[in-house]
Each structure stands twice: as C-alpha cells, then as structure tokens.
Amino acid sequence: xxxxxxxxxxxxxxxxxxxxxDPLREYxxxxxxxxxxxxxxxxxxxxxxxxxxxEDLRLLETYISQRCTGVPLPYITGIEGFWKKEFRxxxxxxxxRPETELLVELILSENKSKCLKVLDLGTGTGAIGISIxxxxxxxxxxxxxxxxxxLRTAKxxxxxxxxxxxxxxxxxxxxxxxxxxIVSNPPYICDNDPHLKYxxxxxxxxxxxxxxxxxxxxxxxxxxxxxxxxxxxxYLEHGYDQKDDVTQILRQSDFCTIKSYKDFAGHxxxxxxxx
Ligand code: GLN
Numbered sequence: 001x002x003x004x005x006x007x008x009x010x011x012x013x014x015x016x017x018x019x020x021x022d023p024l025r026e027y028x029x030x031x032x033x034x035x036x037x038x039x040x041x042x043x044x045x046x047x048x049x050x051x052x053x054x055e056d057l058r059l060l061e062t063y064i065s066q067r068c069t070g071v072p073l074p075y076i077t078g079i080e081g082f083w084k085k086e087f088r089x090x091x092x093x094x095x096x097r098p099e100t101e102l103l104v105e106l107i108l109s110e111n112k113s114k115c116l117k118v119l120d121l122g123t124g125t126g127a128i129g130i131s132i133x134x135x136x137x138x139x140x141x142x143x144x145x146x147x148x149x150x151l152r153t154a155k156x157x158x159x160x161x162x163x164x165x166x167x168x169x170x171x172x173x174x175x176x177x178x179x180x181x182i183v184s185n186p187p188y189i190c191d192n193d194p195h196l197k198y199x200x201x202x203x204x205x206x207x208x209x210x211x212x213x214x215x216x217x218x219x220x221x222x223x224x225x226x227x228x229x230x231x232x233x234x235y236l237e238h239g240y241d242q243k244d245d246v247t248q249i250l251r252q253s254d255f256c257t258i259k260s261y262k263d264f265a266g267h268x269x270x271x272x273x274x275x
Contacts, residue, residue: 005045008057012064019068026073027064033077034060075201083131087157092149094206096127099263100185102270103235104131106261107181110272111233114138119227121171121184121220122146124206126154126164128183133164142179144169147205171216172223178232182224185237186216214245221249228275240267247271 009027016023031042035056041047049057063076074080074095080087082096083104089095107118116136120129120143129143141164145151151166158164169175187206189196190213199207209215217236224234234255238246243260250258255273263269 005049005057008061009042012060015064015068019070020073026067029073029077030063030067031060034063071201080125082125082127084134085131087125087127087130088153089125090149090153091201092147092203093124093153094202096125099265099267099269100127100237101131102261102263103128103183103185103237104135106270106272107132107183107235108135111181113180115140116180117178118142118181118183119175119179120144121182122186122206122216123154123166124150124185126157126166128185129164130154130158130161132183133158133161137163139163141165142167142175144171144175146170147203150203150206171219172227175227178227178229180229181233181235182220182228183235184216184220186220188213188217188237188239188242212245213239214242214249217242217246218249221246221253221255225253225255225275230275232275234273234275236271237269238271240269243268243271 013023013027016026020026028039028042032039035053037047047053066076067073072095074089075091078088080089080095083101087096116139118132118139118141120141123129123143123145126143129141132139133141143154143164144167148168151168155166186209188209189207191208191211196207217238228234236246247258250273255275257274259272260268261270
C-alpha cells in the first residue's frame with residue numbers, strides 16, 4: 001500500500017504540473033481536503049489505510065481530475081486567502097485576487113479618522129468590506145451585491161463582526177445615506193476579451209463590464225456623488241489599460257484630486273478621486 005500511495009502522489013503531481021504553477025502545494029491542499037488529515041501528511045505514508053481512507057483517496061482522485069479540467073483550486077476547496085484571513089468562495093462569487101488587497105491597503109493607510117462610513121459595492125465574498133471592518137472596528141461598513149447568493153456567502157464570511165451590514169442592490173440604486181468612502185472592484189473585463197475563456201468557472205456577472213469593460217465603473221462614477229459626503233473618496237479597481245478612460249469619466253463627473261496606483265506587477269490598477 002505504501003508503494004501505491006507514493007505512486008498516487010507522483011501521478012497526481014505529474015497531472016497537476018500541466019495546469020498549475022505550484023502542483024505540490026495544490027496536491028497537499030486537495031489531500032487535506034479529501035482526508036481531513038493535515039497537509040504534511042500528504043507527503044508521508046504515516047497513516048493507516050483502512051476502508052475509510054481508501055474512500056478518501058478516491059475522493060482525492062476526483063478532486064485532482066476536477067482541477068485538471070481547469071476548475072480553479074478555490075472552487076474545489078471552497079476557500080481563498082485574502083488580506084489576513086480565509087474567505088469562503090462559491091460558484092456565485094469571484095475568487096478574491098491579491099491585487100485587490102491594494103484597495104484595502106490604501107483605504108487603511110490614507111484615512112486616519114476614528115469613525116468613517118464605508119460603502120463596498122459588489123462585495124462578492126465580502127473580501128474588501130470585511131477586511132476593512134476587521135481592521136477598523138469603529139468604522140461602519142455597508143457592503144452590497146446584486147446577487148443574493150453572493151451576499152449569503154459574504155454574511156458567512158463576516159461572522160462575528162458587528163460593524164458591517166449587507167444590502168442587496170444594483171450599484172448605488174436604493175442607497176439612501178452618504179458615506180465618507182465608496183470602494184469597488186467592479187466587473188471590468190470587456191465582453192469579447194479572450195481572457196474570459198480562462199475564467200469560465202467564475203460568475204460572468206462578476207467579470208464582464210460590457211462592450212468596453214467600463215459599464216459598471218461608469219454607472220458607479222456617475223451616481224457616486226449623491227452618496228458621498230463633501231470631499232468623500234471614491235476608490236476603484238480597474239483593468240491594467242483602463243486608467244485613462246476611468247480618469248476621463250471621473251473628470252466628466254466633476255471628481256477632483258484624481259490619483260492612480262500600480263499593483264505589485266507594475267500595472268495601473270486602482271484610482272482614487274475626491275467628490
Ligand atoms: N469585491 C469582490 C472582490 O474584489 C468581488 C468583485 C467582483 O465580483 N467583481 O473580490
């Protein structure tokens with residue numbers, strides 16, 4: 001049996017190499033998910049292979065096959081790390097991306113007031129709003145999404161937090177109050193972008209921004225002022241080639257002090273503007 005465990009591991013890693021840049025880590029995570037054992041057990045044969053374990057290892061093979069057909073790892077494990085914790089993800093939510101942490105980082109470092117009201121539009125898993133809420137217990141966060149399924153997941157992710165509430169709505173429609181900060185990572189991929197074929201497991205709703213990818217950003221910018229206090233701040237994530245277009249839309253809507261930020265890969269990724 002030891003030999004076949006080694007074989008199983010080697011074969012699985014060889015398969016995962018074709019799809020993943022980090023096959024060993026992915027194998028360890030899937031092993032842990034299937035067996036309930038720690039990730040380090042994945043590299044040893046130090047466990048009893050009883051009938052329950054044989055079932056577990058079959059399940060592991062199913063996970064490996066799913067992964068090899070292109071299902072992103074977080075949609076199999078149901079979790080993805082963002083900022084300082086693990087977020088539950090489902091087929092109804094985008095997988096939080098590391099570059100989105102820039103929004104959280106900027107909002108925390110540039111806004112020092114004790115009590116601020118923040119609106120996170122299109123929260124998905126809740127990654128942005130929940131991370132801010134955890135870091136600033138005195139701030140009040142409202143997080144929205146059009147998808148009730150996404151909101152259900154975000155609520156689960158926010159368990160234990162008292163300073164965040166959730167609202168189902170389309171961007172700023174039906175938001176009545178004003179905020180110091182509005183933040184969003186809206187869908188910003190063009191409908192015909194070839195990259196969409198690599199993102200076929202993520203919800204279209206969370207990815208596609210219309211013909212030029214800027215539909216949601218335009219909608220948010222055009223309506224944000226009514227829900228921002230005087231000198232309120234709008235922080236938006238955008239596509240690597242959308243900085244000039246977003247800047248122009250912000251100017252047309254009378255936003256000022258527009259500032260752009262690059263992500264760790266050196267791409268223009270976030271824009272901030274004052275109302
Ligand atoms: N705000 C969420 C995130 O950044 C979801 C974004 C989206 O669905 N476009 O992960």
